[in-house]
Amino acid sequence: MKQKVISWVVTVGSLSMAASSMAAEPGGLALQSIQLGAADRTRLQHDVMADRLARPAAYDVVAVAKGCRPDGWRTARTPEPNCSRELRALGPAGLLPMLNALALDWSPKGLSTDVGLRTQEERALTVGMLEAIGTLRDTRARPVLHAMWQQARGRADMLAPLGRQMTVARATAEALGRLGGALELQVLQAHLRPDDPLYAAAIAGLGLCKRTDSAQLLVTALANAKDDATQRWIVQAMGALASSWSWQALGRVRMEDGLRVRQRVTDALLPLLAKTQSESRERVVESLQLADLPDLPARLANLRATADATLRHDIDDLLGRVARAHATR
Amino acid sequence: MHTDSVLQRLFTGTAAFGAACLLASCGTTATTGDGSTTTADGAGDDAGLDGGDVAALATPIVDLVVDANRDGVADLANADDQAHGNEWTADFGASYLANLDDDDGDKIEDVLDTVINGSDDELDLAPINMAAWPDAPDGYVGVLQLDFPEKVRLWKNGANGWEIVAGVNNDCVPTFLSCTGQDDTCSDTTAKAGILTAAELRTGVKLAIEGRDFRRDDTWDGNIHVTMWVGQGTDVKAKAIPTKDHPDGKDTVLLHVAPWIQNGNLTPFDEVRSANYFTPFTADLTAALGPNGANVKYTQYKNGSSNGAWNDAWTQDYYQTAWTAIPMGKDAGGKTLIHGMRVVNARPWGRYTSADNKCQAKLLPITWLRANYLSKDKAVIAIYLAPDTGSSFDSHGNHDLLPPYQNGQDKFPIGRIIHGSGILPETHAFYNAQGPQSPALEVTTDWLLVGHVDEVLSYVPAKTDRGWKLLIAANNLSKQMLQKLADDGHGDALLFDGKNTYDGATNNMIPAAKSVTATLNDSDLMLWSQQAQASADGVRQQVKDATGLTDAEIIEMPFLTEEVDGGKIAWQPGTANMLVVGNTMEIPNPFGPKIGGVDVFAKDLQDRLGTALNALGTDGNGMKVNLIDDFESYHINEGEVHCGTNPEGPPQPSMLWWLIKH
Numbered sequence: 004m005k006q007k008v009i010s011w012v013v014t015v016g017s018l019s020m021a022a023s024s025m026a027a028e029p030g031g032l033a034l035q036s037i038q039l040g041a042a043d044r045t046r047l048q049h050d051v052m053a054d055r056l057a058r059p060a061a062y063d064v065v066a067v068a069k070g071c072r073p074d075g076w077r078t079a080r081t082p083e084p085n086c087s088r089e090l091r092a093l094g095p096a097g098l099l100p101m102l103n104a105l106a107l108d109w110s111p112k113g114l115s116t117d118v119g120l121r122t123q124e125e126r127a128l129t130v131g132m133l134e135a136i137g138t139l140r141d142t143r144a145r146p147v148l149h150a151m152w153q154q155a156r157g158r159a160d161m162l163a164p165l166g167r168q169m170t171v172a173r174a175t176a177e178a179l180g181r182l183g184g185a186l187e188l189q190v191l192q193a194h195l196r197p198d199d200p201l202y203a204a205a206i207a208g209l210g211l212c213k214r215t216d217s218a219q220l221l222v223t224a225l226a227n228a229k230d231d232a233t234q235r236w237i238v239q240a241m242g243a244l245a246s247s248w249s250w251q252a253l254g255r256v257r258m259e260d261g262l263r264v265r266q267r268v269t270d271a272l273l274p275l276l277a278k279t280q281s282e283s284r285e286r287v288v289e290s291l292q293l294a295d296l297p298d299l300p301a302r303l304a305n306l307r308a309t310a311d312a313t314l315r316h317d318i319d320d321l322l323g324r325v326a327r328a329h330a331t332r
Numbered sequence: 333m334h335t336d337s338v339l340q341r342l343f344t345g346t347a348a349f350g351a352a353c354l355l356a357s358c359g360t361t362a363t364t365g366d367g368s369t370t371t372a373d374g375a376g377d378d379a380g381l382d383g384g385d386v387a388a389l390a391t392p393i394v395d396l397v398v399d400a401n402r403d404g405v406a407d408l409a410n411a412d413d414q415a416h417g418n419e420w421t422a423d424f425g426a427s428y429l430a431n432l433d434d435d436d437g438d439k440i441e442d443v444l445d446t447v448i449n450g451s452d453d454e455l456d457l458a459p460i461n462m463a464a465w466p467d468a469p470d471g472y473v474g475v476l477q478l479d480f481p482e483k484v485r486l487w488k489n490g491a492n493g494w495e496i497v498a499g500v501n502n503d504c505v506p507t508f509l510s511c512t513g514q515d516d517t518c519s520d521t522t523a524k525a526g527i528l529t530a531a532e533l534r535t536g537v538k539l540a541i542e543g544r545d546f547r548r549d550d551t552w553d554g555n556i557h558v559t560m561w562v563g564q565g566t567d568v569k570a571k572a573i574p575t576k577d578h579p580d581g582k583d584t585v586l587l588h589v590a591p592w593i594q595n596g597n598l599t600p601f602d603e604v605r606s607a608n609y610f611t612p613f614t615a616d617l618t619a620a621l622g623p624n625g626a627n628v629k630y631t632q633y634k635n636g637s638s639n640g641a642w643n644d645a646w647t648q649d650y651y652q653t654a655w656t657a658i659p660m661g662k663d664a665g666g667k668t669l670i671h672g673m674r675v676v677n678a679r680p681w682g683r684y685t686s687a688d689n690k691c692q693a694k695l696l697p698i699t700w701l702r703a704n705y706l707s708k709d710k711a712v713i714a715i716y717l718a719p720d721t722g723s724s725f726d727s728h729g730n731h732d733l734l735p736p737y738q739n740g741q742d743k744f745p746i747g748r749i750i751h752g753s754g755i756l757p758e759t760h761a762f763y764n765a766q767g768p769q770s771p772a773l774e775v776t777t778d779w780l781l782v783g784h785v786d787e788v789l790s791y792v793p794a795k796t797d798r799g800w801k802l803l804i805a806a807n808n809l810s811k812q813m814l815q816k817l818a819d820d821g822h823g824d825a826l827l828f829d830g831k832n833t834y835d836g837a838t839n840n841m842i843p844a845a846k847s848v849t850a851t852l853n854d855s856d857l858m859l860w861s862q863q864a865q866a867s868a869d870g871v872r873q874q875v876k877d878a879t880g881l882t883d884a885e886i887i888e889m890p891f892l893t894e895e896v897d898g899g900k901i902a903w904q905p906g907t908a909n910m911l912v913v914g915n916t917m918e919i920p921n922p923f924g925p926k927i928g929g930v931d932v933f934a935k936d937l938q939d940r941l942g943t944a945l946n947a948l949g950t951d952g953n954g955m956k957v958n959l960i961d962d963f964e965s966y967h968i969n970e971g972e973v974h975c976g977t978n979p980e981g982p983p984q985p986s987m988l989w990w991l992i993k994h
Contacts, residue, residue, distance in 0.1 A: 064840075069834055070834070078683065079970045080649065080724070080782050080971040081724040081781060081783070082683065083724070085781070085896050085897045087895075087897055088833075088896055088901075089833070093835065127897065131896075131897070134897070138856045168898060169898035213855075246863070249855045249856070249858045254853070285870055288870075289866035289867065292866045293863065320869075323883070324865075324869045327869075328808050328865070332809060
C-alpha cells in the first residue's frame, strides 16, 4: 500500500505550515491528502486538529493497533493480522483518528520490517479501519470513503484478494454501503457491470446499503448474472440486505422499508431454490433464512409439493431453520 | 505357516543354482544379519557353496507364523496362527505398530535407531515365529523378503541378540524436521538382505516386525507380506525347494499396520495440557480438572522456548492427540488386552517472532513435541509433507472426532473424524487411510475468521441410545434470551460487566460491557449473528445428514457473533468451544447480564446441561458444568477454552479397531 508519512504538527497555529507541508506529498495509509477535495481536506484537518488536542492518545491507538502488529497477530489464534475488533471498540471516538490515519497522516509503529508481512499488516489495518468506520455510519467519513472508492478501480493492491481476507475495495464498498445515502447508492450502482473491476465489491456494498432501491439493484444484477460464482455473491448480498434481525435493530421507523426489502429479496430467491444445486442452493437457503419473511413457510410448503427428493430435503432443512428461529425455548 | 516336517532328499539338478533377487531392491549390496557382506543372491559366507557345487537337496522346513488369532503370541503350535497367517479380516490377521515412541528416553524415536531399546521397545514389535529345521545342512540359507521394505524393519533375535535382518535400516532424520525438506542426516540407508544362516535355520529364530510409519494414503493398503524361502547356493528364491505344504517352496505371512486412532470428547482422558499464561483461566481449570471435578492430571507449561516452555498458548491447535495399539489377547475375565502408545500429530507451522526466523525447525511444533512429549509409549508424528505449509485450517481445533454412530449402512463404532474446510490434502488422505474412523467428514467452516470446527461444534455424553448429543453454536437462542430480557424491562443490564477488551494500543484494556438494549439495537452485530446462525445451520445439516442425528439430540449453545475481516467470530464467549472431560464440561464463562445477581446465560447453561433435562452425562443426570474465565485471555484473542487446552488418554482396549470393516 502506497503511503506517505509526515510528522504531525500538533498546534493550531501551525496548521498552515502543516497544510503547506502536506501539499508536497502528504498523506495517510490509503490516500494522499490531495485526493480529498480542498474543502473536504481542510474540514477534516480542522476537525482532526481539534480532536487531537483533546484526545491525543486515541491517535496513538490507531497507529499501533495490536492485532495488526506482529507481536499481536502472531500470538492470536489465527496467524494473520486483523484489528477490526479493537478499532471498533474505540467507538465514535475512533472516527477522526482513523480518518486521519487513512487520508492525512499515518505514523505506523511496530509493523514488520519484512515487506511482504508489512503489506499484509497495512492491508489489515486499512480494512480494520474501514470496517470500524463503516459501523459508525458517520457522514464525516463520506469524503474519505468516496475518495478511496474513486481510486480503487486502478489500484491492484485494493483489488487483490489475499487468501480468505477481504479486499480493501470491498471494505470500502461496505463502508459506503453502511453510510447508506443516495450518493453512496449512486456510486456503487455505477459499477454494476460484470466486467467492472469493482463489480464484486459494489455488490457487497449494496448488500449493506439499507435501502429499498438497493434491493431492486441486486435483483436486477441477479437476473443478469452469467455464472454460478457471481450468482452466489449476489445472493449472499441479498441475504445481508434482507436480514430480518438487522432491520429489527433499526427500530420501528425502518420496519416498513425492511419488510419491502425482505419481500423483494424473497420473491427473487424462492424460484432459485429449484434452479440451483449444492453450494449455490445453500447460499439461497441462507439468504431466504436471513430474510425470514412471515409467509415463507407457507410458500415453501407450496414449493415442496412439486419438489424432487433433494429439493424436499433442502426445503425441510430451511423450514427447520425458520421454525427454530421462532421457537419459544 | 505350517509345512511338512519330514526331511526329504531330492535331486533337483540345476534347481539350486542361479541368481536370486532377495529384496524388492534387487541387485544391491546388502549386509547379512551378522554384519558380513553378501550380494543380493543371498549367498553369504555361511552359504559356502558356489554355483558349481552339486549337492543332494533336503526338503526344508519353511514355516512362519504371526499372531493371526490376536492373542499376543505368534505360536507355531496354534492352529489359527498357522491357518490364518496370510490374511487380514475382522476375524483373523496379525497387526503391527509404527514404533515411533522413545522407550529409552534419548529423544530419538525408537525406529530411528538401530537397536532394540530393552523390553519396552521389544514389546512394540510384532512377533513372527519361524519353525526350526534341525537338520538343515551347511550351505543352506533362509531368505526373507518384504514386499514393502521401506515401510518396516524386520528384526531377528539371533546369537547376537536383536539385529535388523530385512527392510531399510534408514536412520535419516525425517524431512519434517528439516526446513529445507532434505533428508540430510542419514548415515545408513542400506537395505538389509534378509539372510538367515544354516545355524539359524537349525535352531529357528524369533523374528519381529517394527513399523516405520502409519499408512499415509491409498497408495498402500497397510499390509506387509513377509516371505521366506530356503535353499542353497545362489538363486534361492527362484529355485526354491517345494515342500508338502508349500509346493511353491515359500511361506508368506501378512501383518497389517495398526491405524492412528484419534481421540474425541468421549475418550476417557487422563490428562489435560494448557499454557500457564493466564491466571484466571488456569485457576478455573485447576479446580475443574481436580479431584472434585474431572479428576485428571492437569499439566501447564510456561511461555518461552526452552526447558519445556513454549511460545504458543493455543494448545489445542498445535497438536492432535491420538493413539495406536495392537491386540494382545484377553485377560482371565475375557477383557481385551492391547499394547500401543499415544501418538500426537504436529501442526505444520509454528509461531514465529519475526520474519527473519521463519522456517527455523526449532520453532515448529514437532520440535517442541519431540523434546517435551516424545517418551516411552508417547510418540509424535508429522502428517504434512513440508514444514511451514498449511494455514489456520490446519490447526487441530479444526480437526475433531464425531463420537460413535450408525446411520443406515454407515457404521462408525469408534467415531468418525470430522474436520472443517481447507485442510492440507495430505492430512485428509492420511485420515482416510487409517480406516476405522474414516472417511473423514468435512463440514464448512470457511465462513469463520479462524475457520475451526471447534468454534461451532462439540459433543457430550448422554444417556440415550446413541450415547451422546451434539452441541452447536446458536445465535438464535442468544438473541431470544436477550430479547426476553429487554421485553421484561432489563434492557439496561450489562453483558460482560467488569470484563475488559483491547482498546487497540499495546495491551491496554477498556471496559467491554454493553447493555442488552444496545446489543439488540446494533444492526451490524445482529446481521453478523444472523448470518452466523445461517452458516451454523448449514453445518448442523451436514452433520445431521451424515449421522442421522435428530433435533432432539442437538443442544444449542447461545452466543452472538461478530465479523472481522470478512470472517465470523464469537462476540459473546463462544460456549460451544469447550472442553469435555468425562462427565464434566469446562465452558467459557458467558459473563451474561445479571438479573437479581444471577447471570442469565450461566444459569441457562447450568439448567440445560447440568440437570437431567437433556439426559446428559453417562448417568443422564446432567454434566458437571464448570465455567472457565477465558474472556481477557483467549476470548479477546480469537479463541475459547477448547482452543487453549488439549486432552489425551491412553490406548483404549474397548475400541476394537481391527473388527471394523471399512
